[in-house]
Amino acid sequence: MKKLAIILCLISTFSGSSQNIFTLSGNVENEKDEKVSLGQVYLLNEQEQLIDFSVIENGDFSLDAERGKYLLKVEVLNYEIFEETLDLDEDQRLDINLKSLPDNLDEVKITTKRKTLIYKNGSININVENSVFETLPQAKDVLAKLPKVQISPDGENLSILGQGTPLIYLGNQQIQFQELNSIPVTNIKNIEIINNPSAQYEADGRNVIIVHLKDQRENGFNVSLAETASFKRRFNNYSSTALNYRKDKFAFTANFEYNRLHHWESNQSEFTLLDEDIYSSYNVVTSAPRPQIVSGLNVSYDLDEDTKLSTSINFRTQSEDFPIETETFLKDGFESTDILTLTQNNGERNYMTSQLNFSKSFSENQDLFLGGQYSWYGQDLQTEIYNSINQQEYQFAGLRDQDFGIKRGSMRIDYENKTSSIFTVALGASLALAKANAYTYINSEAKNYGYEESIYASYADHSGNFKNWDYRIGLRIEESQVKGNYEQEQNLVIDRNNLNWLPSVQFNYTLENENTLSINYKKSLQRPNYSNASSIRAYLNPFLEFSGNINLRPTYTDEVSLNYQWKKMSFEVGYYTEKDPVYYSVDFNEAMERLIMSPNNLERENGIYLELAAPVSYKFLTSTNSLLFAYSEIMDAAGIQTLKAKPFFYYYSHNEIDIIPKTQFAINFRGQTTRHEGIYKRNSMFVLGASFSRTFFEKLQVSLNFNDIFQQMNYGETYQINNIYTNSLFFADGQEIAIGLKYSFGKNIKDATLKKNVDEELERLK
Secondary structure: OHHHHHHHHHHOOOOEOOOOEEEEEEEEEOOOOOEOOOEEEEEEOOOOOEEEEEEOEOOEEEEEEEOEEEEEEEEEOOEOOEEEEEEEOOOEEEEEEOOEOOOOOOOOOOOOOOOOEEEEOOEEEEEOOOOHHHHOOOHHHHHOOOOOEEEOOOOOOEEEOOOEOOEEEEOOEEEOHHHHHHOOHHHEEEEEEEOOOOOOOOOEOOOEEEEEEEEOOOOEEEEEEEEEEEEOOOEEEEEEEEEEEEEOOEEEEEEEEEEEEEEEEEEEEEEEEOOOOEEEEEEEEEEEEEEEEEEEEEEEEEEEOOEEEEEEEEEEEEEEEEEEEEEEEEEEOOEEEEEEEEEEEEEEEEEEEEEEEEEEEEEOOEEEEEEEEEEEEEEEEEEEEEEEEOOOOOEEEEEEEEEEEEEEEEEEEEEEEEEEOOEEEEEEEEEEEEEEEEEEEEOOEEEEEEEEEEEEEEEEEEEEEEOOEEEEEEEEEEEEEEEEEEOOOOOOOEEEEEEEEEEEEEEEEEOOOOOEEEEEEEEEEEOOOOOOOOOOEEEEEOOEEEEOOOOOOOEEEEEEEEEEEEOOEEEEEEEEEEEOOEEEEEEEEOOOOEEEEEEEEOOEEEEEEEEEEEEEEEOOEEEEEEEEEEEEEEEOOOEOOOOOOOOEEEEEEEEEEOOOOOEEEEEEEEEEOOEEEEOEEEOOEEEEEEEEEEEEOOOEEEEEEEEOOOOOOEEEEEEEEOOEEEEEEEEOOOOEEEEEEEEEEEOOOEEOOOOOOOOOOHHHOO
């Protein structure tokens, strides 16, 4: 009753946010007052950047955009192009009459070119459709080429430079990072990176990445077959099939992918225990096949024009049979030991998520959404350990059997009421229940660690505009309960109850020259993913193990930023402070007589940043450039700040050359200077890539992609915590030459409707 009272109380409060989006719709007819079809409608800003796009269906179209001045362009076969400049400050509906072209003109050439990357008030919109990004084999490869986005060396985690792990949405449905790889890139329309998300989004993250899909609105089907041969340190092959079908009110999409991956990973570290007179170093390499199957199915049915029902299921499975070879040198006082370790590992990972959504529009201004979602992740790993001491024969050192599983169910309700053209209120509530279990059998000792979590949340958003001001005010309240214990023990090891008040505020002021000044504040938290907060361990050598940390706490962030949008350019300055940030560090376990590397909460991190985004267009060249100047300092009582924190630079450039029709060529590069962040020092880096694609016969696309041409994606860090000096280097398998073929047939699919979010924390299921 307490949770229900909190939710009902919050829904009845008045506060909130919205994106202040207005709808521009219309009816298109010819000179005989007949409705026309088979046309397109474009909405362009004053810089001639494409803001929204719609297909004319039975004479009707609909576009969405923020308040501003736009150019509306309507293009229909055998009719003159219609153009009109308008100010959009409320919902509008137009009646448009087109004039026929002379009989000797039988086609219209569409010359509007969609910009690949667009910056707006600190956020970024990336148009994947019909760009060089569409030729990449997996969605994570697209994200890896975006500004400030970083993929971990093992390819399993995603972060944004200086801002941690973002929330990821498919449309409005939250998904985890690995689930993105079940989505064919050919089905992606565009990707948004929102740096100042409203309270409607889950508070678990400072940024939101939204992936929008295409959708088939007209009856018909489209099939896409793709094959990519990827040459890294080992050969990888990606094969996929995607199907889109619609018949009247019924629509479904399906995809199946079989990937013959060959995973390669390597890292090396050295440790000096200053209190124990112990020095150790190791070099580890693993390389093995990793076959992977991913599939997905989405079905939707329009009960009527204003009511929709949809369901979907996504599944991914991969098997892992891999050896890990480690060379270790250990010096304890005057005694030195050389150790060769071989672990034979056999594992399997499975992931499944399903959802059921219902949406209803009571009017043009009122929308209701109800949704439920169930997700499951399981990982099994059996390990045999062998050690060779000082060139002696390998000796059996132990057998480990570890299983980890997480089940999570969630429900949510969202209601939005646009009470007037300048006033919008959104209210919502959600419930999420999760249960995890980690079983470990190590050294003939079996343990079961159970973890239960419940999160009750509600939010209220309010947005509006007055003269030159736009504003958004939101409040999200979350109550969470976390309990964890070992099966053999009666008392709880973890027992936490937290009530979090998480406000967000944004004010935009539009100057006379249509430039915009924005002020933002947001309080957020980031919960650890479930596997990091488990008891699972990984054996590397007799002196070092990797382990989860059941005592991990959420990280709390307060951030304020100021953004100025001047024509196409964007300037942003911000300050943030984090409590209990999570970083990997080592500690010496005297009972086990070995080092334990694990994620740990440090005390605090403070930072300031200044970012400039400068798109440039000149004739056949379109260039998007970003420069980030940042200063961050990580502090902890157990850490020694051996190097003074210093500012560092990050730079990004994406350049497209458009000379030959149906041919795309792009060069992109990014890099950073050495990062001195108090306790941690991280290495500099420069990464260069190039892409080329050519379309033949309107159906066949051939592509060639080069990534990390100079093989510079090596991640080094140095730090001193718990009186242990650590110097590590992680080698990413980033250098790649990928040759791709994609063949599409059927009726081409059009732009997507957005799906609604149900569970906003699936990123933690790993």
